[in-house]
Structures are given as C-alpha cells and as structure tokens.
Amino acid sequence: MNIDKIIARQAAYYANDAQLFQTRGSILDLSLPKFEKYAVCNLRGGIGKSTLTFNLAYDSQNILAIDTCPQGNSTAFFSGGQAVTGVTMYDALLPYTMPRMSFPSNIALPVENYNQYFEGHNSYFVPSSANLYEFPTLLEGALAQARNIPVVREAERAKVQILESLKSLIERELKKLEVSRVIIDTSPFFSGATQLSWHAVDALIVPVRTDQQSVDSLELLLDLLGNPNRAFMRAMGDAGLSIPKIQMVVVTHCGWSTAPGARNEPNNQTKIYLKKVKELISKNMQHFTTNDPDNHIVPVDDFLGSGRIASAKQIPIKCLRPNQSFTINGQQVEVNSSVEKCQKQLSFISQSIW
Numbered sequence: 001m002n003i004d005k006i007i008a009r010q011a012a013y014y015a016n017d018a019q020l021f022q023t024r025g026s027i028l029d030l031s032l033p034k035f036e037k038y039a040v041c042n043l044r045g046g047i048g049k050s051t052l053t054f055n056l057a058y059d060s061q062n063i064l065a066i067d068t069c070p071q072g073n074s075t076a077f078f079s080g081g082q083a084v085t086g087v088t089m090y091d092a093l094l095p096y097t098m099p100r101m102s103f104p105s106n107i108a109l110p111v112e113n114y115n116q117y118f119e120g121h122n123s124y125f126v127p128s129s130a131n132l133y134e135f136p137t138l139l140e141g142a143l144a145q146a147r148n149i150p151v152v153r154e155a156e157r158a159k160v161q162i163l164e165s166l167k168s169l170i171e172r173e174l175k176k177l178e179v180s181r182v183i184i185d186t187s188p189f190f191s192g193a194t195q196l197s198w199h200a201v202d203a204l205i206v207p208v209r210t211d212q213q214s215v216d217s218l219e220l221l222l223d224l225l226g227n228p229n230r231a232f233m234r235a236m237g238d239a240g241l242s243i244p245k246i247q248m249v250v251v252t253h254c255g256w257s258t259a260p261g262a263r264n265e266p267n268n269q270t271k272i273y274l275k276k277v278k279e280l281i282s283k284n285m286q287h288f289t290t291n292d293p294d295n296h297i298v299p300v301d302d303f304l305g306s307g308r309i310a311s312a313k314q315i316p317i318k319c320l321r322p323n324q325s326f327t328i329n330g331q332q333v334e335v336n337s338s339v340e341k342c343q344k345q346l347s348f349i350s351q352s353i354w
C-alpha cells in the first residue's frame with residue numbers, strides 16, 4: 001500500500017497552508033463533498049472520539065454538539081468541567097421509547113455559558129447522562145413493541161419514528177438555535193444512541209488509533225454498516241432509511257521519525273497502521289464519500305502533554321501555546337512544542353469536512 005500522497009499532503013500543508021489550500025486540484029484539495037452533520041464514531045475506547053468532537057466543534061463555531069456517550073467525556077469538555085443540571089440526551093430520547101411521556105423543551109445549552117474559550121462562538125451542546133448506559137435496553141424494547149403492532153404499515157411507521165428519533169430531535173433544535181452544523185460524540189459501543197446517531201447524520205468521522213485493535217474496530221464498523229445480518233441493517237429492515245458514509249478516517253496518536261535527515265516521515269508504527277487503514281478503506285470504498293482512499297485518511301500527531309492539559313482544563317488544543325505550563329494534580333505539565341503541528345492538522349480536517 002502506497003501512502004506517499006497522504007504523507008506528502010501533510011508536508012505541503014505545513015509548508016504553506018492557506019495558499020495551497022485554495023488551489024483546486026492541488027494535493028491539499030481532498031475534493032470531499034461537504035456535509036453539515038457528522039457523528040464521530042468507532043467501536044473502540046480511548047482513540048480520540050471525544051477529544052476530536054470537542055476540538056472540531058471549537059474550530060467550526062455555529063454548531064450543535066451532542067454527547068451520546070454515557071461516560072460524558074465531551075460533556076465535561078463543553079461544560080468546562082462543571083456539573084450540568086437540566087435536560088440530558090437521555091431525557092430527550094426517553095419519550096421516543098415511552099409514548100405517553102412528554103418531550104422536554106430547551107435541551108441545548110450555550111457552550112459559552114460553561115466554557116470561556118467558546119465565547120462568541122454561537123455554539124451549543126446537549127449533555128449526556130450515565131442513564132444512557134441503560135438506553136440500549138429501552139431502545140430494543142421500544143423496537144420490539146413497534147414490531148408487534150398488528151397493522152404492518154403502522155408497525156413500520158412506529159419503527160422509523162424510533163430509529164429517526166435523534167434525527168428529528170436534532171432538526172427541531174437546529175430550527176430553534178439557528179445553527180446548521182452538528183457533531184455527535186458517540187460511545188465505543190454500537191447499541192442505543194450510537195445506532196440512532198447513524199440515522200441522524202450525513203456522514204461519519206472515524207478515529208483510528210495507531211494500534212491493531214483500532215484497525216479491527218474499523219473493520220467491524222464497516223461490517224456493521226454493510227452487512228444485512230448485523231444489528232444496524234437488521235433493525236432497519238426494509239424501512240429504506242439512509243446509511244451514513246464515512247467522510248474521514250482520522251489516524252490519531254501518530255508519531256514521526258526522529259532519524260537524522262528525516263523530514264515529515266512517519267515512524268515505522270505509524271506507517272504500518274496508515275497502510276493497514278488504507279488497505280481496509282480500499283476494499284470498502286462503497287462506504288466512503290468518494291472513491292479515492294487517499295482522500296479519506298488524515299494522520300494527526302499524538303497530542304502528548306497538550307492532550308493531558310486539554311482534558312484536565314477543558315481547553316481546546318487551538319488555544320494552547322508551546323511551552324505554556326499548567327499544574328495538573330499538583331504536577332507541572334508543559335504544552336509540547338509540536339502542539340502547533342497538531343493545531344494545523346485539526347485545521348486541515350475542519351477545512352476539508354465543512
């Protein structure tokens with residue numbers, strides 16, 4: 001598998017982003033279709049879903065960010081680590097599985113009221129709740145009830161209403177908030193709110209960490225998207241609901257060669273996984289938004305200390321400066337000098353997807 005173009009693109013972007021980016025047909029032009037609504041998703045933990053959701057939302061502005069993961073890591077980012085009271089994603093989804101419950105209003109919160117770095121961003125978030133751990137069971141129960149409705153057409157309509165619940169909830173919120181973009185953080189599991197988010201978005205952003213388990217989870221995700229015997233397609237049946245395509249695989253935790261004379265060359269581990277990812281994408285092009293695998297792979301460096309600081313202090317990576325120092329649990333942690341490279345990589349993703 002040849003990854004030269006993917007590497008050369010990164011080098012070109014560091015050299016001169018703004019100018020090259022505007023040249024159509026240049027190596028930096030991924031020619032990706034643009035969408036408004038994305039879910040950040042892969043079926044593995046600790047690969048960067050919540051971190052990317054937060055940082056891409058920061059870059060975008062005018063966006064609704066939704067945390068569907070019961071762990072609530074992106075909720076902590078958006079809320080600046082504060083406890084959030086009020087309506088959660090669980091409360092908002094519950095009425096769709098329990099017909100007599102009323103729908104809560106005003107579920108989205110202005111991020112700037114919680115996280116100072118979002119001041120003036122016109123961005124909102126819907127917090128998650130640990131109750132979402134129980135949501136898969138409720139969803140299954142509701143779908144089973146829908147299937148038991150004796151009139152076929154009504155059964156079908158009830159099922160679609162449940163599967164598109166998050167989609168209609170988002171549409172309602174977007175109208176009220178007057179923003180058009182959406183980014184959804186998902187849990188490392190498929191069932192429940194992740195399943196609903198696949199029906200709610202235009203496309204997926206899939207982080208894959210440079211390890212074999214992450215590549216395996218990409219393979220599983222591809223199978224779920226396309227295999228009629230797997231839960232996603234099986235639940236949908238003949239309902240003809242849309243299936244999201246993958247816009248981008250973000251290869252996270254990449255490292256670069258420190259050998260003398262090496263410039264912008266990935267280290268061996270990163271190379272191996274970039275190749276594996278490309279191979280997998282090449283075999284599954286039908287699930288991507290274009291038919292060129294090189295368009296869909298973007299490496300992002302390991303955030304190192306910046307990642308730790310960003311998580312502990314809920315600071316967007318874009319707001320960190322090299323060598324700034326923070327105290328975390330009584331320990332001094334420095335922003336690594338490569339943070340500027342990570343910032344450029346995040347800009348490249350944003351400019352390519354929105």
Ligand SMILES: Nc1ncnc2c1ncn2[C@@H]1O[C@H](COP(=O)(O)OP(=O)(O)OP(=O)(O)O)[C@@H](O)[C@H]1O
Nearest residue numbers: 045046047048049050051188252253301302303307
């Ligand atoms: N390039 C990178 N992209 C994203 N995260 C990175 C990167 N490099 C290092 N990290 C670190 O990796 C960790 C990823 O954690 P994160 O909570 O975002 O993962 P997750 O996929 O949401 O996990 P979970 O499935 O448990 O919700 C963070 O500590 C983050 O700072």
Ligand SMILES: [Mg+2]
Nearest residue numbers: 049050069073
């Ligand atoms: Mg997460």
